[in-house]
Amino acid sequence: MLKRIVIVGGGSAGWMTAGVIAADHRASGVQVTLIESPDVAPIGVGEGTWPSMRDTLRRIGVSESDFFRECDAAFKQGSRFNRWVDGGDDDVYFHPFMLPHGHHEVNLPQQWQARHPGVPFADLVSVQPHLCVHGRAPKQVVTPEYAAVANYGYHLDAGKFGVFLRKHCLEKLGVHYVPDHVTGVKAHENGDIAALQTQRHGALEGELFIDCSGMQSLLLGRHYGVPLLPQHAVLYNDSALAVQIPYAQEEAPIASQTSSTAQSAGWIWDIGLPSRRGVGHVYASAYISDDQAEAELRAYIVQSGGPAEIPAPRKLSFTPGYREQFWHRNCVAIGLSAGFIEPLEASALALVEMSAAMLSDDLPATRAAMDIVAARFNEAFTYRWQRVIDFLKLHYVLSRRRDTPYWRDNTAAVPPRLDQLLTLWRHRAPSRSDFNRIEEVFPWASYQYILYGMGFRSEFRRAPPPREAALADGYFREAAELTRKMLGALPDNRALINHIKRHGLQKI
Template sequence: MDRPIQHIVIVGGGTAGWLTAGIIAARHKARMPAGFRITLVESPNVAIIGVGEGTWPTLRTTLEKMGVSETEFFRHCDTAFKQGGKFVGWTTGAANDAYYHPLMLPQGWSQVNLVPHWLQDARGRTFSAAVCPQETICEEGLAPKTIATPEYRGVANYAYHLDAGKFAGFMQRHCTEKLGVHHVLADVTQVKQDETGDITGLVTEQAGEIAGDLFVDCTGFRALLIGKTLGVGFKECRDVLFCDTALAIQVPHEAEDTPMASQTIATAQSAGWIWDIALPTRRGLGYVYSSDHIDEEAARAELARYAGTKAEARKIPIRGGHREQFWKNNCVAVGLAAGFLEPLEASAIMLIELSAKIIAEQLPARRGVMDIVARRFNEVTHYRWGRIIDFLKLHYVLTQRTDTAFWRDNVDPASVPERLADLLRLWKYRAPWFLDEFDRLEEVFPAASYQYVLYGMGFRTEVDPLENGASAMLASRMLEENAAMAQKMRANLPKNRDLVRKIRDHGMQSI
């Protein structure tokens, strides 16, 4: 039947469910008086995973469009600033082995590629410090803005660290109170389908039957609709990304005024890496590892040594990969139901945002055109997942470490995706830049991100001095401007913890 799409039913809460509900509701709120509805059905008996604490700058735009107060977001979600990632021990494992993937583009990004000029004359500067002020800001423990900077605006680009459990509750209140989303607490006992395979409704234990036109599966790893009901398969990527388990703990700060890092710290271990995320009230830590290369007891011991505590860690299995289809019939999977990859570059929440944004902006008017939208959604989403897998593997394949089997196995050419291997060969003679190899609107990591990882980890590109000479003056000016900008920010930005405290006490200026 070519029925109009008037009722969207989201199954599952958590970050995926409530972000999806909010993004769609904000986009279509004007249609609600005419009968358009969004219902989120959430089990009162299923706990959320709740460890996704790192985000991308995209969340700023998402929350602003939803009408969320950034001040209230900080007050209610234990929120802090994130200005990038610091990768410790990934290249050689030596005491001074560290590099940054900041959230700002290199200076003069659209005018000149600074890589060849830095390679010719690094002057003792790391790549990210030479081309971007953000490494300096992070190393000094500074915030990306001041209390006078309005909500969602920054002196430096930023994302967030947050408490995922508190964030889900915060989003629930905003969606139901401000955006008209209907919330049903009920356990789904049966999924009804018609003869075409479309889902027609959910039978619930507490709320009876709930019919709908489009169903969004946010049921996490259970994948109740896309997997169990519609039978869509799962494509694993353990042949590329070996980590399959995480051990997560929360530890208190040493004192209330302990400096708070504004970068996610990822520290390499014998068989994986440990995330370290600073929130105002605590730190979130987790060891992401390969069970083929270390047993659980030894992994717990490594995490305890890093954390300085033997607190019991929560074990979370990681099934790395994604659905073979993300949108089938009248059901689309978002969040963990769609797939999951190790959280090395905090891509999980960003993928929720991008998927929900496509659903909201390309929402089919009628069932008759839904399959067209679904095909486009699947193509774009497949491409994005593939590029994230490539980028995560880049961090491993560039290592020079040979101290354990985990690091040795990661440089095996058989584990490197073909597209990434081709780019690495190309980049030996030409540094990535701007739109050279990144020519699709669906790119999730720009060429700048590849630059930060490549040259942070010691990759070398052969430089032609003659070709380099044509842009030498412009490059020199950009490098000098970056150094001046870094010093200006260093002098004028507050400490990260101090600003977060001021935001909680006094609030930011609304736009």
């Protein structure tokens, strides 16, 4: 029977995985042990999440009020893209978290193109771009923990988040913590991992081993030799410069979205936390030097109201790609050990959540069932990583920027499935039939927001029913009226966060 699970590596991935499994299976006698090297710091720059994080935190029993207080957390309602289409000053569009208003009844893209082509698509069908522009929070003071008026995820301090999860796992969920170095792997005759040798705690045995050791991938990559499948022929970015900067004033507005501003050979993220901004430049080293990338980062910080003098940015390098397998024998990789593409659209923590959830939901009872579960896991996550690549590449393929070789080259090397979908979408909008798995990484609505936000137009082959124009106008008016009401009823983003820190939120 599978009773002992050993996780190598802490950080967000390790502790989140430990928390989900322990919360679900502790009562049935499963013991989770997490080994974390005291000398290896987590990457600590994954600061954006999806709305799914609310479900994950609630699943493991975390108080949302405590989470805000201890993780320097803020609300995230989507992403704002600047200068991605043509590089102009007015080149802005949103990818909000809320589904388009009326999407279940009307072909909204067709009616938008025919009746309101001068209005950005997301602005017409969703309240959230307007909430973000006006700095509104996605809920009210009286809205309970994890409930929402407008759909939301979080921005957070990744270092504090890992510490917060560790404390919760140890105090509430009975996870066994071993702060130590892994010095070796002991194997059974059949090739399974039998135990991990540690520097001070000896051999730690288990039936299932989870590799959350980051990009070094101690177990799946180094021990088993499962290769990384590089994706730099499709997505060129392989470097990042990250820095934390203060606000000009202590009570400055906190952005309710992640901002992504295109540069000459990459893009800059800008994430607002209550105490600071996290800013970083993601770029392709084949197209720009580190010094040039840093100069663009510093120029952006000044232009966006930040200080002229900043600390030396932290340099991160990565090979974009994912593992050929994620589960091999009795070892499964979650987090950076499974792969990394780039932080556009904040898929890294979402894939950790999906991995931990599927692993816990399908946790094999015995070794005999493990290979079946592993095959299902590998198939599901190969599909999901490929869909992440498709979705991220969509942003680059649709750009009309031709001002640098980076942007000119990015229209090439389109993944085959994405290329086929773009052919279909020339004559119809993205729909559920294009993404019909139970848990897609990005739903059809996200593709609509990016496709039409980037200026794509569909020449619809099918004429709309006569009544659809009136229906669509009704939904457009409803979205506008809902926007008016929400702007009047929802508090300022920082004001609500300050209230949560002082008084907390009601429990559900």
